[in-house]
Amino acid sequence: MKVGVRALMRGRGFRRLLLSRVPAQWGDGFFQAALGGAVLFNPERQADPLAVAAGLAVMLLPYSFIGPFAGALLDRWDRRRVLLLANLLRGVLIAIVAVAVGTGVAGAPLYLGALAVVGVSRFVGAGLSAALPHVVEPRNLVEANVVASTAGAASAALGGAMAIGVRELVGAGDAGSGVTTAFAIVGSLLAALAAAGFARGVLGPDGTEARSRIAAVARGWLDGARAVVRVPTASAAFCAVGAHRLAFGMSTLLSLLLFRYAFHDAGVWRAGLAGVGQVVMAAGAGVGVAALLTPWLTHRLGRATTIRTGLVVAALAQVGVAAVTTIPTVLAAAFVLSTAGQVVKLCADAAIQQETADEARGRVFALYDALFNTCYVVAVAAAALLAPPDGNFPWLLGSAAVVYLLGLAGHEAQLRRRT
Numbered sequence: 001m002k003v004g005v006r007a008l009m010r011g012r013g014f015r016r017l018l019l020s021r022v023p024a025q026w027g028d029g030f031f032q033a034a035l036g037g038a039v040l041f042n043p044e045r046q047a048d049p050l051a052v053a054a055g056l057a058v059m060l061l062p063y064s065f066i067g068p069f070a071g072a073l074l075d076r077w078d079r080r081r082v083l084l085l086a087n088l089l090r091g092v093l094i095a096i097v098a099v100a101v102g103t104g105v106a107g108a109p110l111y112l113g114a115l116a117v118v119g120v121s122r123f124v125g126a127g128l129s130a131a132l133p134h135v136v137e138p139r140n141l142v143e144a145n146v147v148a149s150t151a152g153a154a155s156a157a158l159g160g161a162m163a164i165g166v167r168e169l170v171g172a173g174d175a176g177s178g179v180t181t182a183f184a185i186v187g188s189l190l191a192a193l194a195a196a197g198f199a200r201g202v203l204g205p206d207g208t209e210a211r212s213r214i215a216a217v218a219r220g221w222l223d224g225a226r227a228v229v230r231v232p233t234a235s236a237a238f239c240a241v242g243a244h245r246l247a248f249g250m251s252t253l254l255s256l257l258l259f260r261y262a263f264h265d266a267g268v269w270r271a272g273l274a275g276v277g278q279v280v281m282a283a284g285a286g287v288g289v290a291a292l293l294t295p296w297l298t299h300r301l302g303r304a305t306t307i308r309t310g311l312v313v314a315a316l317a318q319v320g321v322a323a324v325t326t327i328p329t330v331l332a333a334a335f336v337l338s339t340a341g342q343v344v345k346l347c348a349d350a351a352i353q354q355e356t357a358d359e360a361r362g363r364v365f366a367l368y369d370a371l372f373n374t375c376y377v378v379a380v381a382a383a384a385l386l387a388p389p390d391g392n393f394p395w396l397l398g399s400a401a402v403v404y405l406l407g408l409a410g411h412e413a414q415l416r417r418r419t
Contacts, residue, residue: 008144013135013202018148020083020194021128025152027187028121029159031094033280034184035114037167037273038101038177040260049257049391053384054111057377074123074362079131079203083124083195090120091188094181102178122373124191126365128152131203133353133361142350143295149346150291157284159187164277172273205362224367227360233303234355236414237348238368240307242375243407244341247318247400249379251337255279255330257391269327282331286338293339294346303347304415308408310347314340315404322398379403 008014040052074082097113128148136144163180170176228234256276263271270278297306314337321333348368356364387393 008136008140008147011136013198014132014144014148016194016197017128017131017135017203018151020087020191021148021152022155023187023190023194024087024121024124024128025187026155026159027090027094027184027191029156030163030187031097031117031121031159031181031184033160033163034167034177034181035097035101036256036276037164037172038174038181039110040256049253049384049387049389052253052256053377053381057381074127074130074366075205075360078200079127079205079362080195080198080200082127083131083198083203084192086120086124086127087188087192087195090117090124091185091192093117093120094185094188098178098182098185100178101181102175104174122369123366126362126369127203129349129353129365130205130362134202134204138354141353142298145349145353146291146294146346149349150287150342153287153342154284157280157287159184160280161277161284164273164280167273223360224363227356227364228367231351231355232414232417233351234364235417236304236411237307237351238371239410239414240311240344240407241348241368242371243311243403243410244314244344245372245375246379246407247314247403248337248341249376250383250396250400250403251318251321251333252376253380253383254387254391254393254397255334257387257389258325258330261390262392263327266327269331271327275327278327278331279334282334283338286335286340287342289335290339290342290346294343297343298347298350303351304411307344307347307411310340310344311404311408311411314344315401315408318401318404319398322394322401325392325394325397 009018093113093116097110097117100110100113132144132148133141163183166183167176167180170179228238259271259273259275259279263269263275265271269275294306297309301309317333317336317340321329352364352368353361383396386396
């Protein structure tokens with residue numbers, strides 16, 4: 001028996017967890033857009049493709065390697081306390097980065113500060129995902145995941161768009177960028193306030209094994225990987241999501257360069273950071289459409305076929321934007337890729353939440369998050385090495401379609417292990 005959104009929202013635990021997720025991801029989107037504007041679209045700074053790729057690598061890769069170890073802690077520590085303290089810590093770190101941006105700090109110190117913020121954000125995200133099965137019935141997990149993931153992704157898109165708007169008001173230089181970045185603190189504080197409303201132990205974990213925490217953390221990578229390999233549907237989901245993140249990373253860097261250096265204003269179509277804002281809104285609309293499509297598709301096609309459909313549609317979108325690369329086609333591709341990618345992710349999230357044991361779920365989601373970040377950074381780095389300075393490289397955009405098809409092949413290979 002399935003329930004609707006209204007019935008889910010009547011559940012106090014689910015509602016409160018959503019109230020923690022939404023501001024947390026709003027703050028993530030706001031912070032990332034503010035920092036991206038400060039680095040790439042700041043007239044007081046200059047950034048080439050390799051500098052952008054290096055910044056992303058510094059911010060995302062370190063947590064990608066330690067994430068599964070942190071996931072082991074999520075399977076041992078009270079997740080309510082983790083969400084509360086991690087959100088408060090993130091607020092402090094955002095304040096430090098805002099001061100650094102405002103005073104003109106650049107290079108490694110700025111990237112390391114951003115790394116700390118992003119690392120804590122990923123830890124919070126893994127904790128929210130691991131806690132979800134504790135506030136809804138197992139039979140309603142798919143619907144709950146659609147609502148939670150979609151609300152979070154839409155909030156992140158809204159946060160990014162709002163950051164662009166605030167930056168237009170306070171200025172695009174270092175001082176204005178610092179003020180804009182500081183606004184992201186609000187999301188962390190609201191998320192911490194919502195998490196504080198849970199009773200201790202309500203969000204899990206259900207139990208812990210009587211063994212050394214240090215030893216358990218040291219086995220975080222291995223434990224997470226073993227838990228995934230044991231479940232073919234989970235490993236198939238990893239293949240699909242990994243392919244999406246690789247292709248999405250390539251397209252993201254090229255799009256940023258196109259709007260920064262190649263495109264020009266044309267009527268309602270905007271270049272520069274305003275154009276990036278239009279892309280963010282198009283992608284946000286795609287997330288909303290995915291929320292409506294995913295339950296309908298999974299009910300009629302099943303989860304595996306829905307993932308296949310998402311990957312094929314995304315591949316076709318990449319071919320289309322490679323053939324005709326203009327502001328309107330990039331916006332259309334952003335909408336389609338966001339829709340298809342979110343459909344794939346929602347199905348993958350449900351597979352992992354439903355088919356991995358609670359005592360390993362934190363490590364699996366931390367490994368899942370590591371896959372997200374690693375694939376994204378590898379793709380951005382490859383695109384930075386291959387792309388011209390203005391990002392106008394249709395063949396590279398088209399090659400992302402091949403990545404989606406390879407992900408489809410990996411997905412099918414893993415599913416065949418069930419037979």
